[in-house]
Amino acid sequence: YxxxxxxxxxxxxxxxxxxxxxxxxxxxxxxxxxxxFSNCTSEKVHWEDPPDEILITLILIPVMLTCAMITLVVWCSKRSDTLV
Known part of the structure; x- marks a missing residue:
């Protein structure tokens, strides 16, 4: 238009x-x-933090996965050294 x-x-x-x-x-x-457009109302979104339980879970999952992946890489690298 x-x-x-x-x-x-x-x-x-x-x-x-x-x-x-x-x-x-x-x-x-x-x-x-x-x-x-004078009568258009713009409703502003009010952002809120999630509850603490959800927030802690969302933080801990990537941290735990990172630790698990590092442990797996270190374990596999040590294991391959003993086989060779």
Whole structure:
């Protein structure tokens, strides 16, 4: 819709021998937005931290997986040294 509106206003500005964009067209577009979008309410999202139980779980799972992977890599590297 905006593309069609822009092309239309640009065409009309050229017909009137005006440069595009111009302050009159900008005021017109701003007025339309103020008129049609004045009643729009923007509900702001209120972000909250999760409960402590969930937060602790979300922190501990990656920590434990990292420790487990490090242990597995160290164990496998020591084990391959004894086989060779």
């Amino acid at each position: 905006y593309d069609n509106f822009t092309q239309c206003t640009e065409h009309e500005a050229n017909n009137a021998s005006c440069f595009w964009p111009n302050p009159l067209a900008e005021d017109f577009i701003t007025g339309i937005h103020k008129q049609f």
